Amino acid sequence: MVKTFKSTDKSQISAHFNVSEFKCKCGGNHDTKIDTELANKLEQLRTKLNCSQIIINSGYRCSTHDKNVGGSGAGQHVNGCAADIVCYDKNNKKISSKVVCCAAQDLNFGGIANIDSTYTATHVDTRTSNFWKGDEVVTSAYSVTSDFYAYYGLSKTDVY
Numbered sequence: 001m002v003k004t005f006k007s008t009d010k011s012q013i014s015a016h017f018n019v020s021e022f023k024c025k026c027g028g029n030h031d032t033k034i035d036t037e038l039a040n041k042l043e044q045l046r047t048k049l050n051c052s053q054i055i056i057n058s059g060y061r062c063s064t065h066d067k068n069v070g071g072s073g074a075g076q077h078v079n080g081c082a083a084d085i086v087c088y089d090k091n092n093k094k095i096s097s098k099v100v101c102c103a104a105q106d107l108n109f110g111g112i113a114n115i116d117s118t119y120t121a122t123h124v125d126t127r128t129s130n131f132w133k134g135d136e137v138v139t140s141a142y143s144v145t146s147d148f149y150a151y152y153g154l155s156k157t158d159v160y
């Protein structure tokens with residue numbers, strides 16, 4: 001369920017995530033929309049990968065900001081259903097987005113993609129149709145695979 005929060009809201013939306021972490025980076029003081037399912041799934045991802053922390057580089061985006069960062073102005077971030085994240089392990093080392101993509105796939109996120117050439121940042125969202133398994137380093141296809149394990153050549157023991 002997508003909930004709307006005031007820009008000043010600093011309440012916890014789940015055990016490890018605060019509403020303020022999802023705030024639009026445009027600097028404006030408009031509301032923040034967050035799908036509670038997104039926060040729940042991020043908690044599950046945090047547990048599954050045994051993360052020390054997950055940093056949200058971009059959560060909710062207003063339409064203007066989405067366009068300013070190259071989006072359509074109407075994507076999953078604008079709906080409050082997406083987060084661009086960097087996951088850290090217990091030694092505070094960044095976890096490869098290849099690993100994060102596999103774990104997100106196991107958790108049935110609707111949209112999953114590696115989003116940087118160094119493979120440290122991952123987009124995840126809770127879309128319920130037009131599922132996306134992408135790799136923004138590869139722009140020739142919408143989904144690059146139906147299975148990130150096969151695509152990145154990883155096994156379960158590489159991921160967990």
Ligand SMILES: [Zn+2]
Nearest residue numbers: 024026062065
């Ligand atoms: Zn904004």
Ligand SMILES: [Zn+2]
Nearest residue numbers: 082083084123
């Ligand atoms: Zn994104």
